[in-house]
Each structure stands twice: as structure tokens, then as C-alpha cells.
Amino acid sequence: MTNRREFIKKAGIGTVAAAGASTLAAPAVLGQAPIKWRMQTYAGPALAEHVIKPHIDMFNQAAQGQMEIELFFADQLVPTGELFRAMQRGTIDAVQSDDDSMASPTEVTVFGGYFPFASRYSLDVPVLFNQYGLKEIWEEEYAKVGVKHISAGAWDPCHFATKDPIRSLEDLKGKRVFTFPTAGRFMSQFGVVPVTLPWEDIEVAMQTGELDGIAWSGITEDYTVGWADVTNYFLTNNISGAWAGSFFANMDRWNELPDHLKVMLQLAMDASHYYRQWWYWGGEADLRVNGTKLELTSIPDEEWQQVEDAAMVFWDEIAAESPTKAKVVEIIKKYNSNMQKAGRPYRYT
Structure with missing residues (x-):
């Protein structure tokens, strides 16, 4: 009985010690320096307050210190026409723009921004990408040049x-x-x-x-x-x-992210596209009538x-x-x- 009691006591101490080690290890992981990205948008400050900043702020909050995106406005770090090259080199980690404005060297660049009369309404763009195959074409074309095409959406006319x-x-x-x-x-x-x-x-x-x-x-x-x-x-x-615009990231930086942060980024960017659809659509009618x-x-x-x-x-x-x-x-x-x-x-x- 004595030996049995000693065995149980020692086993209990070991269990507590293991639990304690696990508890102490967690803050060390959470306390690590966050992943930091720099993102530049095509939009100036006034427009960015609607088309990107709220959703980057929400992402940073939801990331709980694991990742932080620093947002820069139009031409703040590099001219808009140089955004692609800067992202490709890793000077900037991510970009919000259309293909056309940032002069991306891909076969699909001409279709970004405003390809004349390709889209009549804002819903045309996400349907073309998600149901008619443009998403896969864009992903393939950008992968060839070291860039991740994350998400495309419809913006204003x-x-x-x-x-x-x-x-x-x-x-x-x-x-x-x-x-x-x-x-x-x-x-x-x-x-x-x-x-x-x-x-x-x-x-x-x-x-x-x-x-x-x-x-x-x-x-x-x-x-x-x-x-x-x-x-x-x-x-x-x-x-x-409707403008066809997208979010992009340097491929190496994207691949370094844990899967859950990739999902969170995708959700934040899709939420940004959704906001823009109804914000622009409602505003276009209201300001024609009441502006x-x-x-x-x-x-x-x-x-x-x-x-x-x-x-x-x-x-x-x-x-x-x-x-x-x-x-x-x-x-x-x-x-x-x-x-x-x-x-x-x-x-x-």
C-alpha cells in the first residue's frame, strides 16, 4: 500500500508539472512579435475610409496580436503605377488595386479597372470570377510572377x-x-x-x-x-x-502565413468587397436624385x-x-x- 501511495503521489506531481509547463508556455507563444505587413491601396485617405481602412482595422483586431497590417494610402510609399513591382520585390507585402492602374505585367491586366462594357452592374464582377472561371485564370497568371491574387470584387461604375x-x-x-x-x-x-x-x-x-x-x-x-x-x-x-478590383500579396509572404490568418484575410477582404457593393449602389441613386x-x-x-x-x-x-x-x-x-x-x-x- 505504501508503494502504491508513493506511485500515485509521484504521478500526480508529474501531471501537475506537465500542466503547469503547458500553461506557462502559452503566453510565450502569444507574446511573440506579431507578423507585420505593409499594404498600400490605390485610394486616397477620404476614399480609403470606406473602401479598405475599416476592414483592415477589423482584421487587426481579430488577429489578436498575431498579425498586424499597416495601411498606406495612394502614392504614400510608391506611385500607384509602381505598386505591382514593389509588391513583387517584397517592398510592400500587399496591395489593393486594379490590375490596370498598378501596371501588372500579366495577360489579364487590360481587364482590370474598367474594361469597356464588360460589366453592366456590380454583381457581374463576382459572378464572372466565381462562377465563370475568371478567378482561376487570375490566380494562375499572378502565380507566374510571384504574386498571390487573393480576392476580386466589384466597385463603382x-x-x-x-x-x-x-x-x-x-x-x-x-x-x-x-x-x-x-x-x-x-x-x-x-x-x-x-x-x-x-x-x-x-x-x-x-x-x-x-x-x-x-x-x-x-x-x-x-x-x-x-x-x-x-x-x-x-x-x-x-x-x-462596375470596376474590377482586387487584393494581392507577395507570394512568399502569403505562403508564410498560418492557414487561419489566410482565412481571416480572405474574410476581411470579401467583407470589404461586399461593403463597397451596397455603398456605391445606394449612393449612385441617392446622389443623382438628392445631390x-x-x-x-x-x-x-x-x-x-x-x-x-x-x-x-x-x-x-x-x-x-x-x-x-x-x-x-x-x-x-x-x-x-x-x-x-x-x-x-x-x-x-
Whole structure:
């Protein structure tokens, strides 16, 4: 009995010691320095308050000290046109942008931002990515260049905000407009003169006369970032119903993350896309009806049809450039054909 009691006592002490060691080890793990990332967005501070900052703040809170993302605004660390290279090199760990603006050297770059008339409504973009195969194409193309494509979503439409009224295609001729590379390339055939400037310089450029207009966003963004204060008119015709934008990360940094942090990042970024969908959609209608800063103008449908017809030619020109581009154009054509055949409420024309 004595030996038995001694054995139980020793076993109990060992169990307590093991439990104590486990308890003491936990704070050491939690106390390790957090994983730190630097992320730069294409958006300036006012816009970032809606399109990215709240969800990065939420991620940092949910990560509970295991990871922290430091957010930088447009052109704060590097110019927007150099974002891809900086991320690829690891100077920046992650980026929020469209492919077009950050000049990514991939076969899909031309489709980021505003590929003319590929999307008519904000839901088109996530459906194209998640149900029609664009997600897999983007992931493959970016993996080739050492970048992780994390998530794509629909953002705002592309309208002209101008100093002078636009009521015909003739009124567009000679207008110096801040816009996206692909949108500028497409609209130049109608006399638009695309101008590239840092995002933060746009408001001043409108005031000094360096720019005649902006074709970068919808009316929600015009009001949010102050562009409605330096323009007078808003053209209701758009060349795209929704911007295709994404979150990206340096592939090595992404692969270093524990799986649970990858999931948390994905959730935060998807939440950001969702917020943007309803924030832009509701704002576009409300500010057209109740906004007091911009007068609405329109180009007649029969005249604007020339722009839509030109987009179909543009699609084929892009498709001829490579097999990958041809594959993406074919998907966009198939999707839009299905939407037209489905009729109301998917397409009204």
C-alpha cells in the first residue's frame, strides 16, 4: 500500500508539472512579435475610409496580436503605377488595386479597372470570377510572377465628371481627362485625351485647368473625395457598370502565413468587397436624385450606341493579342449573352 501511495503521489506531481509547463508556455507563444505587413491601396485617405481602412482595422483586431497590417494610402510609399513591382520585390507585402492602374505585367491586366462594357452592374464582377472561371485564370497568371491574387470584387461604375456639360460625343473631343489606362485607350477614339496624374493631385489639376474632367468613378466617389466640388456636370452614360478590383500579396509572404490568418484575410477582404457593393449602389441613386453639387447630363441612347458598338470591336482587338486574353474575352461574351437572354431583371436592353 505504501508503494502504491508513493506511485500515485509521484504521478500526480508529474501531471501537475506537465500542466503547469503547458500553461506557462502559452503566453510565450502569444507574446511573440506579431507578423507585420505593409499594404498600400490605390485610394486616397477620404476614399480609403470606406473602401479598405475599416476592414483592415477589423482584421487587426481579430488577429489578436498575431498579425498586424499597416495601411498606406495612394502614392504614400510608391506611385500607384509602381505598386505591382514593389509588391513583387517584397517592398510592400500587399496591395489593393486594379490590375490596370498598378501596371501588372500579366495577360489579364487590360481587364482590370474598367474594361469597356464588360460589366453592366456590380454583381457581374463576382459572378464572372466565381462562377465563370475568371478567378482561376487570375490566380494562375499572378502565380507566374510571384504574386498571390487573393480576392476580386466589384466597385463603382465609370462616369465622366466634367467642368463643361457633355451632351453629345462631339463634346468629348479634346477633353483632357484623368482616367484608367484601358479606359483612356478605348475612349481616345472619340477624341478624349487621357491624362495620368497622382491621385492626390486630381482636385488641384481640375482647379488649375490642367484637367477638363475625370472618368475614374461614379457619383458616390465624386462626392466622397471632393471631386464634386471642382466639377459641375455628371454624365449619366457610363463605359462600365462596375470596376474590377482586387487584393494581392507577395507570394512568399502569403505562403508564410498560418492557414487561419489566410482565412481571416480572405474574410476581411470579401467583407470589404461586399461593403463597397451596397455603398456605391445606394449612393449612385441617392446622389443623382438628392445631390446638389452636380448637374446630370446625358448623351442620347442612339448616339451612345456608337460607343457600345466600338467596345465590341475593342474586345476582339484585345482577344487577338494572346490566347489568354482570347479566353477571358470569350468568357465575358458568354456571360453577357446569357444575361441578355435571361432578360429582366438581368438586362433591360
